[in-house]
Amino acid sequence: MNTETARAFFANDRFAALAGIEIVEARRGYCRARMEIDEKHLNAAGVVQGGALFTLADLAFAVASNSHGQLALAINVSISFLTSKTSGTLYATATEVGDPKRIGAYDVLVTDERDEIVARFNGLVYRKNQSLPV
Numbered sequence: 001m002n003t004e005t006a007r008a009f010f011a012n013d014r015f016a017a018l019a020g021i022e023i024v025e026a027r028r029g030y031c032r033a034r035m036e037i038d039e040k041h042l043n044a045a046g047v048v049q050g051g052a053l054f055t056l057a058d059l060a061f062a063v064a065s066n067s068h069g070q071l072a073l074a075i076n077v078s079i080s081f082l083t084s085k086t087s088g089t090l091y092a093t094a095t096e097v098g099d100p101k102r103i104g105a106y107d108v109l110v111t112d113e114r115d116e117i118v119a120r121f122n123g124l125v126y127r128k129n130q131s132l133p134v
Contacts, residue, residue: 001026001068002027005026007026009066010023016055019035019056020040021056023059023063029068030067031093033059033060033063033091036088037087047085053081053118054079057121061074061094065094065100072104073128074124075124076124077124081118083118090111091113094106101127103125107121108121
């Protein structure tokens with residue numbers, strides 16, 4: 001799956017679109033997504049809300065795991081928040097771990113524009129016997 005195909009398919013991810021997340025680059029087993037921090041992303045403490053960070057990481061994970069053209073759905077994910085941010089641009093970079101078969105593992109790092117790690121996300125997907133409708 002190339003970047004344009006990924007953008008077309010994941011345009012249907014309405015929640016990520018509502019959050020202002022965009023796909024920067026996509027290829028087999030890899031995705032880099034971006035989110036400009038806005039007021040809507042901040043929690044009551046004035047820092048980026050955990051759900052916004054999770055959504056950014058989750059979209060990159062979804063693109064990377066579906067990049068083989070086979071429908072892949074999350075079966076387990078975890079996220080660790082390592083620092084907080086109040087402004088700027090965040091990036092989520094998802095990479096495939098190993099050569100996935102039916103179960104695929106992915107690491108996602110959420111970083112700021114200076115490559116400081118903001119959060120770390122790990123996910124597992126189950127690959128269904130179904131091609132993506134692209």
